[in-house]
Amino acid sequence: IYTFNDLYTIGGDRLVRIYEWWNELQLPKSLRTYFISLAAILFQFNLLSGILLAVGLLLFSRIAFTLSIIGFYTAYLFYDLIGANISEVSYSYIGFNYILTAIAVGGFFIIPSKRSYLWVVLLIPMVAMVTISLSRILAVVSLPVYSLPFNLxxxxxxxxxxxxxxxSVTLTEVLIQHNSPEKNLYAFHNDVVRFRDRGKVAIKLPFLATWTVSQAHDGEYTHKEEFRHAWDFVITDTEQKQYKGSGEQLTDYYCYDKMVLAPAGGTVEYVLDHIPDNPLGEVNLKENWGNTVIIRHDENLFTSLSHLKEGSIRVREGDPVREGDEIGRCGNSGRSPYPHLHFQIQETPxxxxxTLKxxxxxxxLHSREPFSLESYAYPRKDDLVxxxxxxxxxxxxxxxxxxRRFHFAxxxxxxxxxxxxxxNTDAYNNPYIRCESSGAMAYFINDGNLIYFTHYSGDKNTLLYYFFLAAFxxxxxxxxxxxxxDRYPLNLIFSHPLLALQDFVAPFWKFLRSAFECRYEWIDNEMSPSEIRIGSTACNYLSGKLLRKIDFSMTISEKGIRTFRADxxxxxxxxxxxx
Structure with missing residues (x-):
C-alpha cells in the first residue's frame, strides 16, 4: 500500500500501471527469482528493482554481473538437487546471499581467475546449507537470516x-582495492608482469665497467650441488683474453686490482683479509675462499665476495655500506689459479x-647486438655484463x-x-604527474635505474596521456x-565496446593485447652528449591483428625534454x- 501511494503521488495512475506491468512480466521462474534476489540487496521485493539493478551491475562490471548469475544459478541448482524448497529464495530476503558471495569471492576480494570462479561454485552450496540451517534456528526467536550466511x-x-x-598467482587476494573486478584483474596482471620482483632487494653487479662471466650457475668447475648458484667474473679484451702480453704476472690480468663494490646497501657481517695472492696456476685449498667480505642486506639475505686482494679490503665488520661503495680489490687468493671475482648470494652469514638462487x-647485456636490458635475471656463462x-x-x-613543473606549447x-x-605525491607517497588544465594524473615509479609509469586517470585526449604511453x-x-x-594494462589503452567484451572472458582468456616498445635511437656525442633522441611505439592487437599503432619521438637536451611528438x-x- 505504501509503495503504491508513493508511486501515485509521484506519477499518478500511469506510473502505478507501469510498475504493475513490470512486476507481472512473464519470465521463467528461475530468472524471475534471480531478479527478486538481486532486488533484495536493497531490501526491495519486486521485479522492476531487480531488473534495474541487473542493468546497473552489467554497466558497472561485466565480471560482477557474470558472477551474480553463476552464484545464483549454482544455488538454484543445488536447491533442486537436495530437494530443498526453492520458493524460500523468492519470497524471503535470502537469495542475495548467493549473489553477494559470488561477487565477493569471484572478483572483489579475490583477483578474478579460473580458480576464483571454481571456488564460487564450491562455496555456494556451503552458503546454501548455512542459510537453510540458520533460517530454521533463527526462526525459533523470530529473527531473519538476512546476510549472515554471506558474511560467515x-x-x-x-x-x-x-x-x-x-x-598463489592463480588464487590471489586483492592487495590494492580498485573497487572494480576488472580494474583489480588488469592491475594485477600489470603488477605480475612488470613488478613481480619489486619487493626483492635490488642486488647489482659488484663492479664498474664491463666484465665477463667465466663461470655461472651450475658451472663446470666448482659451482656444483649446494654451491651451484654463484658467479665468477673476469675482464676480457676484444680477443676474449683475460690478460695482456704473456699473462705471466698477476698484474697482466685486466681484472686484477680492480675495484669491487657493494652490490646493495647493508651492513658488513664478516671480513677475512690476511691471505696472500697465489702465484699464477697455483691454488690454496686450505683457505679455499680467500679474502672475503660478507654483507647483510636483509633478514636471511647476504652477499659474499671472495678471492679479494690481500690488504685491499676497506671495510670492517659492523660497517654500514651503501650500494656502489668500494669494499676491496679483485685478487687471486684462496682456490683461485688466476685473478677473478667470486660472487654469491646466501641465506646465512x-x-x-x-648458495641461494x-x-x-x-x-x-653486451654480448648481443644490439644491447639488451636484463631485469631480475641470471647472467650466463660468457655473458658480457x-x-x-x-x-x-x-x-x-x-x-x-x-x-618540478613542465610547460609545453x-x-x-x-x-x-x-x-x-x-x-606531486599522494597520501601514500606515490609520485605522479598532474596536468593542470585537465586534472589528469600519471603515476610512476623511479627505482634509480628505470622509470615505470604504473597508472593513469583522467582525460585520455591530453598531452600527458600520450606522454604516459610514450615513456611507459x-x-x-x-x-x-x-x-x-613492455605491456600496457588493457583498461588504460582500450575503450568500449571492445574492452567490455573482453571483460566477460578476461579471467579465462584475453583476445586483446597491448604492446610498448622503446628504442634508443640517436646521441650526438657519447663522451659529452648534448642531445638524445628516443623513439617508442604503442600497439593494440585484436587476436593478433594490429588495430592501432602510435609512434612517439622524444628529444632530450641539457635542459631536459625539449620536444615530444605522437603520430x-x-x-x-x-x-x-x-x-
Missing amino acids: VVLLFLYALKFRLEP WIGSV FPISHYI SNIERNDLLYHAFHLIPG VKGSADREETAWEV QVQQGFYQDLTIS SGKLHLEATCTD
Missing part, C-alpha cells in the same frame, strides 16, 4: 587463505655458506621530484595551446639501438617544452 562463509574463506604457506636486479651506466641527460630529464591536440604539468618504461642509460619491451592516422601531436 566469505570471512571464514578469506581468513583461511591467510594460512597458506606461499602466495658464514663463509662457505650454501637470487637474481641480479638490472644489468646491460655491466650495471646501467647513468646518462646525465636522461637522468635530468626524468628526475621527477615533487614540485602544444599543437594538434585537444589540450590548450599551453599546458602545464606538476610532479625508460632506463636512464643510453645504449645505441637498445630496445625495451597515428589522424593524430599528429607536437609539443615543445618552454621551460
Whole structure:
C-alpha cells in the first residue's frame, strides 16, 4: 500500500500501471527469482528493482554481473538437487546471499581467475546449507537470516587463505582495492608482469665497467650441488683474453686490482683479509675462499665476495655500506689459479655458506647486438655484463621530484595551446604527474635505474596521456639501438565496446593485447652528449591483428625534454617544452 501511494503521488495512475506491468512480466521462474534476489540487496521485493539493478551491475562490471548469475544459478541448482524448497529464495530476503558471495569471492576480494570462479561454485552450496540451517534456528526467536550466511562463509574463506604457506598467482587476494573486478584483474596482471620482483632487494653487479662471466650457475668447475648458484667474473679484451702480453704476472690480468663494490646497501657481517695472492696456476685449498667480505642486506639475505686482494679490503665488520661503495680489490687468493671475482648470494652469514638462487636486479647485456636490458635475471656463462651506466641527460630529464613543473606549447591536440604539468605525491607517497588544465594524473615509479609509469586517470585526449604511453618504461642509460619491451594494462589503452567484451572472458582468456616498445635511437656525442633522441611505439592487437599503432619521438637536451611528438592516422601531436 505504501509503495503504491508513493508511486501515485509521484506519477499518478500511469506510473502505478507501469510498475504493475513490470512486476507481472512473464519470465521463467528461475530468472524471475534471480531478479527478486538481486532486488533484495536493497531490501526491495519486486521485479522492476531487480531488473534495474541487473542493468546497473552489467554497466558497472561485466565480471560482477557474470558472477551474480553463476552464484545464483549454482544455488538454484543445488536447491533442486537436495530437494530443498526453492520458493524460500523468492519470497524471503535470502537469495542475495548467493549473489553477494559470488561477487565477493569471484572478483572483489579475490583477483578474478579460473580458480576464483571454481571456488564460487564450491562455496555456494556451503552458503546454501548455512542459510537453510540458520533460517530454521533463527526462526525459533523470530529473527531473519538476512546476510549472515554471506558474511560467515566469505570471512571464514578469506581468513583461511591467510594460512597458506606461499602466495598463489592463480588464487590471489586483492592487495590494492580498485573497487572494480576488472580494474583489480588488469592491475594485477600489470603488477605480475612488470613488478613481480619489486619487493626483492635490488642486488647489482659488484663492479664498474664491463666484465665477463667465466663461470655461472651450475658451472663446470666448482659451482656444483649446494654451491651451484654463484658467479665468477673476469675482464676480457676484444680477443676474449683475460690478460695482456704473456699473462705471466698477476698484474697482466685486466681484472686484477680492480675495484669491487657493494652490490646493495647493508651492513658488513664478516671480513677475512690476511691471505696472500697465489702465484699464477697455483691454488690454496686450505683457505679455499680467500679474502672475503660478507654483507647483510636483509633478514636471511647476504652477499659474499671472495678471492679479494690481500690488504685491499676497506671495510670492517659492523660497517654500514651503501650500494656502489668500494669494499676491496679483485685478487687471486684462496682456490683461485688466476685473478677473478667470486660472487654469491646466501641465506646465512658464514663463509662457505650454501648458495641461494637470487637474481641480479638490472644489468646491460653486451654480448648481443644490439644491447639488451636484463631485469631480475641470471647472467650466463660468457655473458658480457655491466650495471646501467647513468646518462646525465636522461637522468635530468626524468628526475621527477615533487614540485618540478613542465610547460609545453602544444599543437594538434585537444589540450590548450599551453599546458602545464606538476610532479606531486599522494597520501601514500606515490609520485605522479598532474596536468593542470585537465586534472589528469600519471603515476610512476623511479627505482634509480628505470622509470615505470604504473597508472593513469583522467582525460585520455591530453598531452600527458600520450606522454604516459610514450615513456611507459625508460632506463636512464643510453645504449645505441637498445630496445625495451613492455605491456600496457588493457583498461588504460582500450575503450568500449571492445574492452567490455573482453571483460566477460578476461579471467579465462584475453583476445586483446597491448604492446610498448622503446628504442634508443640517436646521441650526438657519447663522451659529452648534448642531445638524445628516443623513439617508442604503442600497439593494440585484436587476436593478433594490429588495430592501432602510435609512434612517439622524444628529444632530450641539457635542459631536459625539449620536444615530444605522437603520430597515428589522424593524430599528429607536437609539443615543445618552454621551460
